[in-house]
Amino acid sequence: MNLFSEIRDEKENILPFDGIVNYYGVCIPFDEANRYYDKLLQHLAWKRDLVVMFGKRIETKRKVAWYGDRTYKYTYSNNTKLALPWNEVLMEIKELTEQITGESYNSCLANLYHDGSEGMAWHSDNEKELKVNGAIASLSFGAERRFSFKHKVKNNKVSIILEHGSLLLMKGTTQKHWLHRLPPTKKQFTPRVNLTFRNIIDHP
Numbered sequence: 001m002n003l004f005s006e007i008r009d010e011k012e013n014i015l016p017f018d019g020i021v022n023y024y025g026v027c028i029p030f031d032e033a034n035r036y037y038d039k040l041l042q043h044l045a046w047k048r049d050l051v052v053m054f055g056k057r058i059e060t061k062r063k064v065a066w067y068g069d070r071t072y073k074y075t076y077s078n079n080t081k082l083a084l085p086w087n088e089v090l091m092e093i094k095e096l097t098e099q100i101t102g103e104s105y106n107s108c109l110a111n112l113y114h115d116g117s118e119g120m121a122w123h124s125d126n127e128k129e130l131k132v133n134g135a136i137a138s139l140s141f142g143a144e145r146r147f148s149f150k151h152k153v154k155n156n157k158v159s160i161i162l163e164h165g166s167l168l169l170m171k172g173t174t175q176k177h178w179l180h181r182l183p184p185t186k187k188q189f190t191p192r193v194n195l196t197f198r199n200i201i202d203h204p
């Protein structure tokens, strides 16, 4: 079954089962979202990411930056990152996200896609450092892009367009049962900034 949906009702779960994903739509007014977009491009410590593809470590064109309450370590693709301290713009957006979603977050992974040729392959955010079944809030700025979910066993698919200034919340057992990705597209030529607010388990 291939289910395509663009749902704006914040109360509605866009997944049919085995997880909860709420699309809140545009939460940040256009001018405000523009201001954040410019600030994020300018003030985040953007660096190319490392991924493992066909057993090889590859540097991506997509850039990332990672921030948190403390210098948390986060390891994926055999690559350990240390969180940087929050800056002003991220703290402002984090507080806004906490108000809207009613959840709290202690870290943020930021992604910068320069154009539609850059995306992110199927994965779930289930690294050992992340709180199990913790809420992950995803904010989008700049170019609109499609975001897709695929069930790990049943192959159900759900897609949504992430708009400038929008918020998507993944929670419950979503990461356990579903993969997600940002597919590349030939239809976008401008950058997109994505912020995913998460909770890292704070080991003493």
Ligand SMILES: O=C(O)CCC(=O)C(=O)O
Pocket (backbone or CB within 6 Å): 109, 111, 120, 125, 138, 147, 162, 180, 182, 194, 196
């Ligand atoms: O860019 C996005 O919308 C999603 C990014 C993502 O899935 C991640 O950082 O884990």
Ligand SMILES: [Fe+2]
Pocket (backbone or CB within 6 Å): 123, 124, 125, 180
């Ligand atoms: Fe993800």
